[in-house]
Amino acid sequence: MPETLEETVTRLVSPLVRAQGLGLWGVEVLPGGRTKVRVFVDVPRPAQPAGAAGAEAPAEEAAKAAFAEPGSASIDQCEEISRQLGIAMDVEDCVPEAWVLEVSSPGLDRRFFSLDQMAPYVGDLVEARLASPVTPEGEGGAAPRLRWRGRLTGVDADGFTLEPCAVSADGEVRPEGGAPVHLPWAEVRRASRIPVFQKPAKPGKGPGKAPGKGRARHPSQAGRARAAAGGRHES
Helix, strand or coil: CEEEEEEEHHHHHHHHHHHCEEEEEEEECCCCEEEEEEEEEECCCCCCCCCCCCCCHHHHHHHHHHHCCCCCCCHHHHHHHHHHHHHHHHHHHCCCCEEEEEEEEECCCEEECCHHHHHHHHHEEEEEEEEEEECCCCCCCCCEEEEEEEEEEEEEEEEEEEEEEEECCCCCEECCCCEEEEEEHHEEEEEEECEEEECCCCCCCCCCCCCCCCCEECCCCCCCEEEEHHHHCCC
């Protein structure tokens, strides 16, 4: 069976990513008049030594270790991978039409390509778009949805669980109070992290909101290093 374009790009880019000391986060292909190939690379999370953040570690240090953001790939690294991958794709002629290549870090609003990638982000806000509607278990009156937003509370072998949250137009995150929903990974078309930023207090006013509320945004390039190249090399 012939390789898909995602598989071909993954095969070509994997050694290039490793040579930069990075890890391959995912490959996305968006067909159209000019096919867009997106490659996401990231700094691998270091393996945690046994007992480094266990019962013997102070609670404050363990919490910081658990929620620390990984570093990000640099623009120079993305540009070098983009240059080498563009040459390799031209040599293999794997895209018959014109194409655009983008190499970037996943950013704060990272898309998840596997359940394993989600596990370190338990506690964060996540949006999931599904192939078919899902209803929370044990919630008789809840309507099924194709899109769920909520706090990620767990990841298992088959899917993940969200505590539903609503995000207002001004970025306030409010728990909906409904039952948690378990989303099977097989039904997920796209799942991504929603970065939440704390609102600054207004001048002359103290903290006027409940703990845990913040500003949620979907920045397309939040915290992201990015390099782009044209296939059949259109700029």
